[in-house]
Amino acid sequence: MSDPRSIPPPFQIGRHMMSLWVPQAIHAAAELGIADALAEGPLSASDVASRLRTHSDATARLLDALAVLGLVERRAGTFALSELGRYLCDGADGSRRAWARLMGGEHVWRAWGRLTDCVRTGKAAWTATSGERTSETETFDALSADPEAAAVFHRAMADGTRGAAPAIVEAAELRDARSVVDVGGGHGELLAAALTAHPELRGRVFDLAHAEAGAKALFAARGVEARASFTAGDLFAEDPPAADVLLLKSVIHDWDDARSVAILRRCAAAIGERGRLVVVEPPAPEPGSEVPESFAWIVAFSDLNMLVNTGGRERTAAEYTRLLEQAGLRVRAVRSAGGFYSCFDATRA
Ligand SMILES: C[S@@+](CC[C@H](N)C(=O)[O-])C[C@H]1O[C@@H](n2cnc3c(N)ncnc32)[C@H](O)[C@@H]1O
Structure with a gap:
């Protein structure tokens, strides 16, 4: 058109x-x-x-x-x-079939149909009409009850992450790490790229149980299954497994500030005194800054997409840094991972 x-x-x-x-x-x-x-x-x-x-x-x-x-x-x-x-x-290669199935499918489509309620209340579509939060992971609970929708969701995420993963792995600087956990790592596309780039590294995906079968299949398809494992768990109820480096890609933008800080605190507990947490997100432009129109478009609509689906939001680099600080972390470096992504490399404060 x-x-x-x-x-x-x-x-x-x-x-x-x-x-x-x-x-x-x-x-x-x-x-x-x-x-x-x-x-x-x-x-x-x-x-x-x-x-x-x-x-x-x-x-x-x-x-x-x-x-x-x-x-x-x-x-x-x-x-x-x-x-x-x-x-x-x-x-x-580069397939967006799963993305098209996800974006036009029942869950996302219905959520967008309630945007008006979301703007009235500031809440995600699931709660905007009732005013009640059904659980901490309401959107992802729906996926737990619908294995086909869960498979499409994780496939769409993996397809979107695949192309960016090598540059993210490089920017995450994993040379000295022996173990890595990709928190909310879905089917493990980023973890597989990390293990491929670093043949001595061992890794784990920590995510809800509905990602497990797809992650194990992806580890086998990438030939990293001997060094990769999956731990099923709920980030709002337990700390992720400990590791030298925790990766957290495209997770924080799913959540409001309070839930984001809760997740970051759990990650801070898992990295201990010497570990690192690498938060990977595409930072939104600072207000008033000049950015290409296509970038402004994607940030503005992705921000609404987060509002309607999970109650999350897109944030500027300064806002990510502040959230990390609220969780007792200190950002040591922000490295561009090519494209839109940045790695916020943090340790305990
Ligand atoms: C937007 S996806 C990002 C997936 C992957 N990191 C990537 O960038 O391709 C968010 C991920 O967080 C996971 N997640 C959501 N709620 C969770 C929870 N309570 N505990 C653990 N993982 C959760 C989802 O299952 C999903 O894999």
Whole structure:
């Protein structure tokens, strides 16, 4: 879809609103496996429908929309996967299939539908309407009750982390460490990158039980299973296992300040007097600073995404540093990990 600002002002809001149809079209394509059906060559709409056991006419209409989005191309009565569409294939290098399934799926989609309540109350969608917090890990509890949704969530996180992981591992400076725990490490993509870069290092993912099977499968696929393990646990109820270095990537932005400090205190307990905690997040720009529009866009909407899903928020580097200090930690260095990520390297104060 063209940039809405290039059309007359009265139509811009309408165009913005209609853009809500786009993620659902991509979600349906990802959910049904349309890209995988086309991976070996172009097919007619009815052939796609018979492979996927979908309604022929409705499938043709979805393919028309995907063609407008540039995910497929028309070729003599058939549809072929475009270069862009290949990123919806399962397991493709850089695949965003799981991300599309997560973002357009039941949990996230319903949460965004309650944004108004979230803005009225300042609370996540789960609690914004009732006013009551159901538990400390309400969003992730829902995943515990829905193994398919949990698998999609962790797969989406792992896919998003894979490309950035080598630069994060480098910026985390693990040379002198013998053991590392990736706290909230999901399927272990970052841990696998750390163990690959440092052949003497041993590591563990600490996360909720619903990440365990996927993590073990990923360790085996990366050939690090002899040095990698998984400990299931709840960060709000227990300290993570001790290690020379604890990694904590994309976890703190999930939570409000009070819960973030509680998590950081537990990490501080686990690193002991000599260990390090490396918090990895993309810091938000300082207010009033000049940043590329694409970065401003991602930070602003990711911030709302955190609000509706978990009650968390995006934070500036100064805000991360303050949270760490409130938890009794001292930031020794902030290192850029390439792209948007920074590593906040902390020890006990
Ligand atoms: C946004 S994901 C980040 C995953 C991974 N670190 C990455 O960057 O790809 C947040 C992670 O925190 C985990 N998590 C949430 N609540 C938790 C809790 N109470 N105890 C342990 N882990 C938790 C989730 O299961 C999930 O793997």
